[in-house]
Amino acid sequence: MLQDSQAIRYYQHLTDAMVDYWHRGYGFNELRLYLNGYLAGLRSAGVLEPYQVNRLEEESERFLRDRSNFEEVETQTEVDFY
Template identity: 80%
Template sequence: MTMLQDSQSVRHYQHLTDAMVDYWYRGYRFNELQLYLTGYLAALRSTATLEPYQVNRLEEEALRFLRDRSNFEEVLPEPEPDFY
């Protein structure tokens, strides 16, 4: 597995994944997140912000992130120890 290596692709990946998690906690679900991802990638393709191979790689990584349910599990804070 080759990770994203150029800084612009990494920034887009971080933005995408942060947004997907945020939207998940706002009540959006898989189909809606997939539509968001599709629209985001379409915008990147139409603006030629990234090279086509970079957009394809970003798409692969973002879909992998979206399909991993552990990315959308709420992390509960650890209970504080009782020292009494």
């Protein structure tokens, strides 16, 4: 579980972007490449401690493996009949 507020923000940005790219038609291979590049950028920038990046990687991998995160959610609207 992520506990650092900055790591949580990076996680939220990363997962939101992966879902957005999925809805734009990118596949899981492309999402994995995006994830790897994002993590490599964080590592090279040194904005998080290495153990935080490793934890972020674990949580992001778990998110990516759970395909329910990428399913469309159908919303039901109320219709008034008179």
